[in-house]
Amino acid sequence: MRKWTVVLAVLAMATASLGMAQQNLIKVNLQLKWFPQAQFAGFFVAKERGFFRAQGLDVTLLPAGDQSPIQVVQSGAADFGTTWIADLLVARERGIPVVHLAQIFQRSGFTLVALKSTGVKDLCKDLKGKSVGVWPSGNEYPAVALFRKCGLTSSLDPRAANPDVKAVSYPFDPSLVFPDKVQLVSAMTYNEVNQIAGLGYDESKVDVFKLADEGINLLEDLIFTTERVLNERNFKGSGLTGRQVAARLIRASLQGWDWAVKNQAETVEKYVLPFCGNTCKGSGSRADAKGHQTWQMAEIAKLYNAGATTKGWAGFLAPADFQASVKLLRDQGILTKDPPRQAVDYGPWEEATGKKAADYK
Known part of the structure; x- marks a missing residue:
């Protein structure tokens, strides 16, 4: 009996420790650019397979509403968001202090x-x-x-x-x-x-x-936040800085994207269809919900598996690609000046991956 008492005590302590660990997860809101669909498969996988949790994060994925992701993040209703590079740079020129953190899609769709x-x-x-x-x-x-x-x-x-x-x-x-x-x-x-x-x-x-x-390769889905979030010294009382939380979010997200692209059928079945609800089928699509999301997952994988990703640098915004986007937007008068240096911050991505932006070739 004494043996079982000890075992039960150990189990109780382990359960309590797990509960405390879950209570100590840092709550993070990530605003998606659109309604749930395979476009965001890597984030669904990171959440459901516990990659966010392993980084100490309790991430809520917010679907698109009436406002743009930039407006939502700027307002503080979300901590991070996904958007397109043109939208981010135009917002930056208009005085909104948004910051590019990681480039998920490496080619425009x-x-x-x-x-x-x-x-x-x-x-x-x-x-x-x-x-x-x-x-x-x-x-x-x-x-x-x-x-x-x-x-x-x-x-x-x-x-x-x-x-x-x-x-x-x-x-x-x-x-x-x-x-x-x-x-x-x-x-x-x-x-x-x-x-x-x-x-x-x-x-x-x-x-x-x-x-x-x-010649219009304006990159799309990326992860961004604001300077305010990055400069947080104690993000939501977690003891971590905003930059540290950003690095953890990027690390788990890239892990989720890598898994999703390598396991497309399982991703669609287990992690996309349960999330996408009424948006699964897509208006007018020729397939049922599963067929449309399977199509979407395959096409998304092509946008992810391009550029820097093919060199083992998933999530990296290649400086040449960034400069090409800036030049294009300036040449067409969409931007009137180069964005400030703070518009892109490689620090969290470097912390997340262990790589240095300066080493990219």
């Missing part, structure tokens, strides 16, 4: 889709006189950059009296405008391209123009 019957073969030559569906709230910047790179004015520019291109803003569901109201429509490789196919316009009926192939 932004496309313009047109019916083959429209005769659009070369964007710069054939866009004039066309109507183009674009997204609001900073998601239009890649299309704007393309228009300006091609020397075309658009209705997005209030100074253009007779614009070459009519931009039609639409709320992300291509069926609302394509092909009845616009000849070309914005579409991500991993989402709307499949939705458009589901509307009856598959690869045999459309041309998909990837903006990255047109």
Whole structure:
């Protein structure tokens, strides 16, 4: 009996220690850029497989609401967020002290889709006189950059009296405008391209123009925060600085993304479908929920497994890619000056990975 008493006492102490450890987890809110879907698979995996917890973090993944991730993080309602690099740099120029921490997607998935019957073969030559569906709230910047790179004015520019291109803003569901109201429509490789196919316009009926192939490789999903969060000396009373918490978040997130990309089928089945709910299927997609998310996961993996990731530097923003984005945005007048040095902080990523940004080749 004495032996079992000792065993039970040890078990009770272990259970109590586990409970205390869970109570001591640091609560972190991560604002996602869109509704739950495979676009955020790595974060779902990091949460459900305990990678965040192993770093001492209790992470709540917040789906998109009426506000942009930058607004939510700036307000303090979230500590970190995901967004696109153009949106982050424009916000920075407008005085919002957001900071780029880690680059998840290493290639842009932004496309313009047109019916083959429209005769659009070369964007710069054939866009004039066309109507183009674009997204609001900073998601239009890649299309704007393309228009300006091609020397075309658009209705997005209030100074253009007779614009070459009519931009039609639409709320992300291509069926609302394509092909009845616009000849070309914005579409991500991993989402709307499949939705458009589901509307009856598959690869045999459309041309998909990837903006990255047109020299508009404005990188998308990244992790960011504000200078205020990074400068916290005692993040939410945890005893850790904001920079230390950022490093832990990055470390667990990259672990989740690596696992998700290597185990796509299991990721979709166990970690995406339970999260995505009504957004699983995608409006108009040609497949059921599982089919659409499987498509999306495969396309997302291509954006993750590119650039720096292929060199073993997942999450790293290559300086050349950053400078290319800045130059493109400046050349097109979307930015009026170079962003300050504080717009990108490699420190948390370096702490998370053990690598030094200066060693990247």
